[in-house]
Amino acid sequence: MGKSQKKRSMRRHNPMRVPDSHLPKGLESAASSSPKNEAVLPIIQKLESPDASERKWACVAVSNLIQNDPSTRRLLQGKNVVGALITRLSDSEEEVWIEAAGALRCAISPGLQDFYCPTFLFLRNLCIDGGYDICAEMYNKNILAPLKTFVPKISSALSQFLESPKTAPENAQKVVYEFTENVNTILWCLSETSNKALNAINQISLVPFLMSFLAARAKLPIATVTAAAQCLYVLTDDNQPAIDELRSNAVYSTCLLEIVHNKGSLSDKDREVFGDRLTMLKVLSSGILSNVSPLPGAASGVDVGKEIVLPLLQPVVASVSLTESSALAESLVTKIALEPPQIEKLSLKNAPQSDHRSDTEVELDRLENKLRTVQLALEILTGVCATLPDPTSEAQEGVPDAEEDDEEEDVTDDMALDDTPITNGTTTASHLPALVEPLITLIQPVRLSFPPAAGQSLHPPTTSVLSAIHVSALECLNNIFLSLSASPNSGLAAASASGKQIWDGVWAALGSVGTEITRSQERKQEMWEIGVGVLWGVGNIWKGSLVPNEEQVQLLIQLCNSSADLAIRVKCIGTLECLAQHPQSIDANRVIAMHLLSILPTSTAPSSHGTEPLIQTLSALIDIYSDENLPYDINFRQGNFLQRLVDSVDGVRKAVRAIDRRKERDLKLRGEEMRDNLVAFIKYRRALKF
Known part of the structure; x- marks a missing residue:
């Protein structure tokens, strides 16, 4: 099997919750499809008002208007709302630029509320009418200039609050923490959207700033700490300057290890109230450690993949039922629809607040946060599985990828898929077989997994995260079977019943996806493309014992003939072989x-x-x-x-x-x-x- 499948390529995406590929292009189309067209012009006008209260109201209203509404978001982008909000970041009134930062964050990841703990989100770049994604527009309009000035101000305020908490009222601290979360989220979004923006952000040297929040986690709101961890996770993902900066101080690794092992992470009250967010923080910390491994100093002997990532994240990916989650999301959305928010009735006298959601909306956000945590855990696991030794790396230099079977190394005479360790280089793959069962469950589509062929999902953010989980689980399976097949083992190959069960599970998922793929259903296409790679890996391990099914063979042949992607053709050919x-x-x-x-x-x-x-x-x-x-x-x-x-x-x-x-x-x-x-x-x- 070609090693091109093995390595996880670096992909930077705008972290969109609400995809908009179903929308027609153009400002006129956005205006006709937006249900809030009439509310847009007054808001744009008030952003330029000489009255600070009107400017503040307009910034908050932007966040409300674009929440889960890609058509209105596009309409506002066409009216240069990004440029207007960046201008407001330099507003003379402090409350205005705090709200402007929140509005900008929602423009990047609509629906992220000020007190809502952001999770790692990625679907695809949000394109504006001219073809530029919104984060590129923000970068080109020099959003980093005001953001750079906020970093030392935030550091100074944080130090003051920690050293003398009684010197500032609780409300003032809350405002600063919420604003900090906004700034870190914007930096995170910019970092994973564009390498050009990432290089500019590297010049700010954010690692000490971000680590200060993690170090003070017991005294800070969990949402603020998690936003910093999220930004740090993205910055250390295949980004050598940030990796070197974090590895230069062994105290940073110690802090991250303490979070993973739940030492002094949160107050008892926060742990009780924010259990899901604590899980996210631990997942992010394990991802950061994986990004910067090998660790410096006293932690240099820690095998991050074996000792931290695999045992920590395996229970996370097995902790959720997508069928139940989809049903709960449908129930909550139906309940919310009975009392829809009346954005048009907002007035200056009754300006919206940062936390303006109902209990049902909070519960829906909590569900999405839990699903995003699972999706992030899958991405980290995929990376760890991809780092297991490639069989070609041990071959003589210049010898190409051979297709003939390598000499088998019997680790055990009686191997079972679920309980026998496989040693592969310095990293053990003993956890990999145990991961397979929950991953097979996670790739099975549920009611809200994909948008309908015509129209929009009942709740686009839930659909986005569910489809992302399916794709990430398939990617993880792909790397697991590539790693397992890298060290051929007669006992594993003999477990033909397990091989058939896995094979059938992957085909069941692909069968549910179907072959009728329309616009706005790109995730279905991804599932087929990655799924064929999984089939090749499974087929390679249990070659000769899998009975070919006529319909499956024909589907593979059709995909091989119709796909323009050479890599997909190679996977189909390998599976058919x-x-x-x-x-x-x-x-x-x-x-x-x-x-x-x-x-x-x-x-x-x-x-x-x-x-x-x-x-x-x-x-x-x-x-x-x-x-x-x-x-x-x-x-x-x-x-x-x-x-x-x-x-x-x-x-x-x-x-x-x-x-x-x-x-x-x-x-x-x-x-x-x-x-x-x-x-x-x-x-x-x-x-x-x-």
């Missing part, structure tokens, strides 16, 4: 072989599927028919497959010759190996006497 090697399934072997042969070039025409899929196809055919004694080998002989391979040799040579060694060295090496193997395989088959 595994199915073709079930000894007794002669008819299925023939169907798969005919598809693989159709991918080969001829002496006059190149392969229609691309070079990398072609190389994978050659590997598959050689692997399938390397043992002439298998029952399905009759297809090779009766179908005259040998002649088809002979006819492809010149085309294969041309395809390999066309690979640019400077740009695609690994592919070039593998292509040259497969070319040579093809010639040798033809000679071998010709020499056989039947």
Whole structure:
């Protein structure tokens, strides 16, 4: 299997709760689709009012208007609300720029309320009418300039509150903490949206600032501490300057380890009231430790993946029922709809407050927060599973990815999927099999998993997080099976019943997703693309024991032919190769072989599927028919497959010759190996006497 699947590529996204791909583009379309069109103009006008109270009201009203409403958000963006709010960040009235910061944060992640603990959110970039995402607009309009000035002010206020808490009224402290949460959330959103913005934020050296909140966690609101942890988690994700800065002080690692082990994290009162948020804080801290591993100082001997991440996060991903969560969300949304908020009735005399939600809305937010915690845990686990040794890393330099089976190393004679450890380098994979069952459960779609083919979800934020959980669970499964297959084990391969159960579970999820994928349902497409990779990993471990299903084979062939993504084609071919090697399934072997042969070039025409899929196809055919004694080998002989391979040799040579060694060295090496193997395989088959 190609190692391109193994490594988690760095992806930076605008952390959107409410996707808007279903909306038509253009300011006019946004105006016609927004139910609050008439309320927009007065708010824009009041943002420029000479009256500070009107400006404050307008900032709060923006947050209310765009909550869970992408059409109104687009309409306001078209009216340059971002520029107006950034201007308000330099307002002479302190309360105005505090509310402006809150409004900007809601513009990035609509629905995040001032006292609501933000969680790691990512769906895709929010595009404005001109094609620019909103965070790029904020960065281009120099939002970092005022934010930089807030950092030392916040640090000074925090020090004062901690040293002399009685010097400031409780209300004043609350305002500062809420504002701090807003600032940290904006920095977090900008950091994971654009590498350009991330590089600029690196210049601020935020690590000491953010760690100060974690160090003082027992004396600060949990929401403020978690916002700092969230920002730090994003900053240390594949970002070397922040990683180096955090690793430079061993006290930081000690603090994070204390949070993970629940030492002095919160007051008893906060622990009782904010249990879910404490879990989020622990998950974030484990993610930060994973990002900066290996740890410095006295903690240098800690295996973060083995000793912290896997045992801590496994119960988190097993703690939620998506079916129950979806049903609860539907119930709460229905209840909220009975008393909808009347944004249009807001007045200056009765300006909205930061915490203006009903108990039902708070409960819905708490549910989403719990789901976001699970989604974050899955992302961290995916990264840990991806760092397990790649079998190719131990090969001699210059040797390409070979498809033939590696020499098996028997760890145990009697291995069960659920309780036997597999040692792989310095990191144990013993927790990986135990993760499989909850992950298979988490990939199964529920009622609110995807938006309907036409229209919008009953509650877009819940739909967003549910679909993100499905995708993240599949990504985690993908890396688990790649890691398990990296160290072939006869005992694991013998657990064929477990293999079939997992295989059926993945197909059940994909079957629920279906093949009818419309606009605004990109997550369904992602599930298929990642799901095929999981199937390849499962098939590779239980190769020869999985009985091919005719409908599944046809779906894989159709996806291979229709996808424009070469990586998807490679995954389909790899999965079909595994199915073709079930000894007794002669008819299925023939169907798969005919598809693989159709991918080969001829002496006059190149392969229609691309070079990398072609190389994978050659590997598959050689692997399938390397043992002439298998029952399905009759297809090779009766179908005259040998002649088809002979006819492809010149085309294969041309395809390999066309690979640019400077740009695609690994592919070039593998292509040259497969070319040579093809010639040798033809000679071998010709020499056989039947």
